[in-house]
Amino acid sequence: MIEDGGLWMDTKNFRVYLKDEPLELKVKEFQLLAALATHPGKLRHREELLEELWGEDVKAGSGRSLDVHIARLRRAFKEKSDYEYIHTVRRLGYRFEAQWKLSELESGSYKSG
Numbered sequence: 001m002i003e004d005g006g007l008w009m010d011t012k013n014f015r016v017y018l019k020d021e022p023l024e025l026k027v028k029e030f031q032l033l034a035a036l037a038t039h040p041g042k043l044r045h046r047e048e049l050l051e052e053l054w055g056e057d058v059k060a061g062s063g064r065s066l067d068v069h070i071a072r073l074r075r076a077f078k079e080k081s082d083y084e085y086i087h088t089v090r091r092l093g094y095r096f097e098a099q100w101k102l103s104e105l106e107s108g109s110y111k112s113g
Contacts, residue, residue, distance in 0.1 A: 006081065007098065009037060018080040025076060028053065032069050036086065036096035045093040070094060 006019040011034050016023040025033065031053050036044055050066060070086060077085055087095045 007085070009034065011038075018077065021080055023076050023080070025073070029069050029072055029076075032066075033073055036094060037098070040096050040098050043089050043093055043095050047093075049093065 008017045009015070014027070014030055016025055016030065016033065032049065035049060035052055046066060053066075070088075074084075074086055077083070085096060085098055087097055089095055
């Protein structure tokens with residue numbers, strides 16, 4: 001479980017709430033959010049995220065596909081909050097900015113088999 005103020009994420013049950021309202025995310029969007037949120041403030045390189053989320057099928061997870069999923073996450077957050085959780089580090093990757101409290105987080109539990 002991950003919490004930050006009005007944002008709450010249950011990585012075991014694939015649920016995300018912002019300001020007590022559910023965020024409807026697709027599986028890959030949820031996985032991307034979890035990959036970023038479990039390392040708050042840390043730069044996650046594009047190649048690292050592609051490998052982590054798409055693995056051997058990295059061609060299907062092209063850089064453009066990653067950008068599209070980031071845009072969808074930003075749009076979902078923007079509908080409920082003015083705070084920018086995901087920041088682009090130009091030519092390198094993305095950084096999740098929040099003061100998270102991590103509890104009972106199982107490493108890798110956000111990955112689909």
